[in-house]
């Protein structure tokens with residue numbers, strides 16, 4: 339896809355600079371030639387040697403280097419490239435680009451270029467949301483600079499919002515789209531339509547709080563070798579348990595049969611059936627918050643047998659009588675004195691996702707419900723990404739498509755806000 343393409347990668351000084359290693363690797367394995375320019379601040383985060391080793395090319399940093407100028411003038415650097423990529427693009431370099439400053443090699447190359455520039459912003463959420471940065475980004479967009487990201491997520495200092503640099507593969511996808519002619523300035527800005535507010539929380543806001551999370555499918559035995567189940571992988575539920583633990587909560591994760599690794603710092607109770615899941619949840623009470631992300635089988639076989647059902651020649655197949663499983667979410671929501679202060683359910687829907695979820699919140703008696711589309715082709719079951727709607731008594735929030743980890747981080751922050759308030 340990128341064979342023979344020449345990328346000039348400008349690395350400015352932010353913690354996200356470490357992702358450049360992966361970015362260079364991904365570009366190189368697609369056949370692109372990558373040449374790096376780094377700012378003085380970038381060298382505090384990554385070394386010229388590492389960029390040189392990965393790009394297999396010289397790394398340029400000094401505007402007044404006689405050797406560099408004699409071999410490759412700074413104007414030549416951009417002339418030789420097909421595309422300039424600024425990753426990470428800090429608030430500082432965006433401001434310089436918008437103002438037309440040229441006080442180091444990176445900003446000089448950016449001012450001197452007539453090539454397309456793709457910027458991957460990365461900075462503190464408040465810096466990104468600051469009117470100055472938003473104005474700079476708007477100015478640059480107006481001049482044809484392309485943007486990928488920033489993504490929304492939990493950041494250092496317990497802040498949450500847009501500001502994380504796009505992942506290397508997202509940047510690669512943007513670069514490939516540009517080379518395919520699919521990427522034009524006005525239609526490509528992956529930040530949320532309206533930046534959400536920065537959320538500032540105390541350090542480890544859930545310290546001293548207890549959380550219960552269910553995750554994965556349940557298995558309802560038919561006989562010792564067969565069962566009824568579903569496609570849940572446990573990715574979403576496990577990510578939520580991990581995110582709550584990161585915020586300091588004491589988390590019990592009741593997990594159906596999945597192959598996900600146990601999240602670090604989380605107590606994991608493994609179960610098979612819905613009955614076992616309910617019992618494990620009740621043992622975990624009292625908790626401050628319960629999040630039911632498990633895909634619990636609605637029905638079980640009325641009479642599971644202890645011996646394998648035999649297929650007798652000529653005999654009719656067995657008829658399975660199903661009976662309802664206990665509803666764990668509804669039970670926790672009606673747990674009286676032991677009711678968690680906040681009960682969060684999920685709604686897995688294949689049609690009318692939001693309206694069904696709104697009705698489900700009332701029917702099950704939970705406080706919030708996270709609705710997701712599990713129709714064929716959505717990729718929600720087992721996939722890495724999820725598009726969810728948070729349904730509360732106040733209304734419905736549509737969250738953008740994001741990784742299940744990002745959904746979990748955002749949900750955990752919302753839970754912390756609610757419990758800490």
Ligand code: PMT
Pocket residue numbers: 552554569570571572573574575612630631632633634635636663664665666667668682683684685686687698710712718719720721742
């Ligand atoms: O595990 P992944 O591959 O990452 O996929 C994630 C997911 C799709 C499983 C997850 O995001 C999700 O939607 N989980 C809920 C699945 C589900 O059972 O939805 P439901 O609409 O059928 O149930 C509504 C709620 O009731 C859920 O919170 C469920 O946990 C709960 N429930 C359902 C039946 C039952 N007997 N007891 C319950 O507690």
